[in-house]
Amino acid sequence: MRGMSAKNRNRVISTVGLVGGLAIWELIGQLELSPAFPPVSAVLAAIVEVWTSPRFLDALRESLISIAIALPPSLVFGIGLGLVVGRYKPAEWALDPLINTFLSLPLVALIPVLFLIFGLGRGSILATIIIYTFFIVVVNTAAGVRTTDQEVVEMATSFGAGESQIMRRVVLPSALPLMFAGVRIATGRAIRGVIIAEQVIGLIGLGGLVQRLGGAFAVEDLYAVILFIGLFGLVSMEAVTTVERRALPWVAAPEDNEPAFSGA
Amino acid sequence: MIEINGIGRRFNTRDGGSFEALKDVNFSVNDKEFFSIIGPSGCGKTTLLKMVAGLVKPTAGSIEVDGTPVVGPGDDRAMVFQSFVLLPWADVLTNVGFGLELRGRSRKESREAAAPFLERVGLTRFSEHYPHELSGGMQQRVGLARALAVGPDILLMDEPFGALDAQTRQLMQEDLMRLWDQEQKTVIFVTHSMDEAAYLSDRVLVMDTHPGRVREILDVPIPRPRDESVRRESVFTELTAHMWHELRGMMGDPTAPAPE
Numbered sequence: 001m002r003g004m005s006a007k008n009r010n011r012v013i014s015t016v017g018l019v020g021g022l023a024i025w026e027l028i029g030q031l032e033l034s035p036a037f038p039p040v041s042a043v044l045a046a047i048v049e050v051w052t053s054p055r056f057l058d059a060l061r062e063s064l065i066s067i068a069i070a071l072p073p074s075l076v077f078g079i080g081l082g083l084v085v086g087r088y089k090p091a092e093w094a095l096d097p098l099i100n101t102f103l104s105l106p107l108v109a110l111i112p113v114l115f116l117i118f119g120l121g122r123g124s125i126l127a128t129i130i131i132y133t134f135f136i137v138v139v140n141t142a143a144g145v146r147t148t149d150q151e152v153v154e155m156a157t158s159f160g161a162g163e164s165q166i167m168r169r170v171v172l173p174s175a176l177p178l179m180f181a182g183v184r185i186a187t188g189r190a191i192r193g194v195i196i197a198e199q200v201i202g203l204i205g206l207g208g209l210v211q212r213l214g215g216a217f218a219v220e221d222l223y224a225v226i227l228f229i230g231l232f233g234l235v236s237m238e239a240v241t242t243v244e245r246r247a248l249p250w251v252a253a254p255e256d257n258e259p260a261f262s263g264a
Numbered sequence: 265m266i267e268i269n270g271i272g273r274r275f276n277t278r279d280g281g282s283f284e285a286l287k288d289v290n291f292s293v294n295d296k297e298f299f300s301i302i303g304p305s306g307c308g309k310t311t312l313l314k315m316v317a318g319l320v321k322p323t324a325g326s327i328e329v330d331g332t333p334v335v336g337p338g339d340d341r342a343m344v345f346q347s348f349v350l351l352p353w354a355d356v357l358t359n360v361g362f363g364l365e366l367r368g369r370s371r372k373e374s375r376e377a378a379a380p381f382l383e384r385v386g387l388t389r390f391s392e393h394y395p396h397e398l399s400g401g402m403q404q405r406v407g408l409a410r411a412l413a414v415g416p417d418i419l420l421m422d423e424p425f426g427a428l429d430a431q432t433r434q435l436m437q438e439d440l441m442r443l444w445d446q447e448q449k450t451v452i453f454v455t456h457s458m459d460e461a462a463y464l465s466d467r468v469l470v471m472d473t474h475p476g477r478v479r480e481i482l483d484v485p486i487p488r489p490r491d492e493s494v495r496r497e498s499v500f501t502e503l504t505a506h507m508w509h510e511l512r513g514m515m516g517d518p519t520a521p522a523p524e
Contacts, residue, residue: 155349158317159363159414160337169366173353250353250394 035219043223050224056209060228063194063205066122070129071190075183078134082141082179087171092142102135107193111200125197125205132193133186140182144175177251180244184237191233265330266293266316266418266450272324272475273311285311287475289325293452295417298444300453300461300468302507304514308476309454310422316452317343317420329418339367342411346423348403350395350410357382357391359406363414381409384443401432408440418450425460437463438492445489458507462500463490470510479510 022040029039050056085091085099111128118124148171156170198207206229213222244251271289274282286308293299301309314320316327318336327334329341342363350359358365360382361374369377382388385405395403404424411419424440425433441464444451455461461468465484472479484503486494494500 149349151345151347151349152351154319155343155345156362156366158319158337158341158343159366160339161366165366169362170351173351176353248353250396 038220042220046220047224050221051228059206059209066125066129066194067190070126071133074130074133075137075186078137079141079179082138083145085138086142086145099135099138103139107132108196111197115201120201124201125194128197129190129193132189136189137182137186141175141179144178145171148174176248184240187236187240188233195229265295267328270325271322274323284475287477289478291469291478291481293450295450296448298451298464298466300455300465301471302455302458302461302468303471304473304511307471307473309471313420313422313452313454317341340416341418341420342414342416344407344411344421344424346426348407350403350406352395355392355394356387356406360409360413363410378413381413385409400428401436404436421451421453423454458504462503463495470507473514
C-alpha cells in the first residue's frame with residue numbers, strides 16, 4: 001500500500017472489513033445453521049424486489065411522513081430550550097432533573113402511556129419521535145452554550161454588546177458544533193424512534209413492515225428492510241455531517257492544520 | 265484626561281470575609297500619553313484596566329474620562345486582550361469589523377470600514393483567513409486593528425504581547441510605537457515586562473501588592489522617536505534597574521534590600 005494517501009488506505013481497509021464481514025455472513029448462511037441466518041446472497045437477491053415493491057414504498061412513505069412532521073419542530077424547540085438552559089442558571093436548575101430523567105428512561109416503557117394519550121395512530125408515533133429526539137438536542141445545545149469562552153463574552157461587552165447581541169453573535173456560534181452533534185444524534189434517534197413506535201403502536205410504516213415480515217418468517221425480505229433502515233440512518237447522519245462541515249469551516253480545521261503562516 | 269480617584273476594590277471571600285484587591289489608587293493619565301502599569305502578579309493591574317474599560321465596577325472611588333464618570337463600556341475606549349480573543353468562526357476582516365458591527369453597522373459596512381485598519385497592521389492579504397491560520401503575533405495585530413477600527417480616543421491594552429515569543433514581542437513593540445506615533449491616542453498599557461514599559465511609555469506606574477496600590481510613578485525621559493538603540497542607553501538601563509529593584513522587593517526575594 002506504499003505510495004497511497006492515508007485517506008485511500010483507510011478506504012481500502014474499510015472495504016476489506018466490509019467484504020470480510022459479508023463473506024463470513026455468507027458462510028454461516030450456507031451452513032444452514034438457523035433459519036434466522038439466510039445467506040447474504042439470498043438477502044441481496046431479495047433487496048431489489050423488496051425495495052421496489054409497493055408495500056415497501058408505502059411503508060417508507062408513512063415513516064418518512066412521521067419523521068418529517070415530528071423531527072423539525074423537535075429540533076427547533078430543542079435548540080431554543082437548550083440555549084435558554086445553557087445560558088441561564090435558574091432555567092438549568094429547574095429543568096436539568098427533568099431532562100436527565102427523560103434521557104435515562106428506557107423510552108419503550110413510555111410507549112404504552114403515549115398510546116393511552118394519543119391513541120392507536122400517527123399521534124403516538126409522532127410523540128415517540130419527539131421524546132426520542134427533543135431532550136438529546138436540548139442537552140447538546142446547552143452543553144454547546146456552556147463551551148462559550150467567557151473572554152469572548154467579555155471582549156464583546158467591552159465593545160458595547162448587549163445581552164441579545166452576545167446571545168446571537170457570541171453564544172450561538174460557540175454552541176454550533178455541539179448543537180450539530182445533537183442534531184446528528186437526534187436524526188439517528190428519530191429513525192430508531194419511528195421504527196419502534198410503528199412496531200409497537202401502529203403496525204404501519206417500515207416498523208410495521210418489519211413486524212409483519214418477522215411474523216411471516218420472510219427472513220430474506222426482513223433483512224432487506226433492516227439493511228435499508230440501517231443504510232438510511234447512516235446516509236441521514238452523514239448528510240448532517242456534510243452540512244456541518246460546510247456551515248462550520250473553522251471547526252474541523254485546527255486539528256489537521258498547523259498554523260499555515262508563521263512569524264509576526 | 266483620565267482621572268482615577270481613590271479607587272478601591274473588595275472581593276467577598278467564601279468564608280464570609282473580604283479581600284482587598286485595590287486600595288486608594290489615585291493617578292491621572294494625560295491626553296495622548298503612553299502610560300504603562302507594571303507590577304507583580306496579583307497586584308490588581310488588570311482589574312484596574314478593566315475598571316477603566318467599564319467591565320469591572322470599583323467598590324470605592326470613581327474613574328472619570330474628560331470629566332465624565334465611567335459607568336460601563338463606551339465608544340471612547342477600546343481594549344486589546346492578552347489572549348487576543350478573536351472570534352474563531354469569523355475571518356480576519358469580520359473580526360476587525362466586529363466592534364463596528366456591535367455598534368449597529370451591517371456586516372458589509374463593517375468589513376469595508378475595517379479594511380484600512382487591517383492594512384495599517386500589514387495584514388490585508390490575510391483578510392479572508394481564519395484566526396487559527398495565523399501566528400500569535402498576527403492574531404494580536406488583528407486584535408489591535410479591531411480596537412483601532414472603532415476609532416477610540418483611548419486604547420486599553422492588557423499585557424497584549426505577554427503571550428508572544430521574545431522576538432515577535434520586540435517586533436510588535438516597535439510596530440505599536442510606530443502606530444502610536446501616527447495615531448496619537450491615549451494608551452494605558454498593562455505589562456509585567458520592565459523593558460517593555462520603559463521602551464514604550466511616557467510614564468510608568470509601579471504598583472505595590474496586597475492590597476494593590478500605587479508605589480510610584482516614573483517619568484521616562486527618553487526622547488521620541490525611539491528606536492532599538494535606546495535599550496542600550498544608560499537612562500534606559502538605569503530605569504529598568506530601578507523598576508527591578510522595586511519589584512523584586514515586593515516579590516519576597518530574601519536577597520533584596522527591604523523596600524523602604
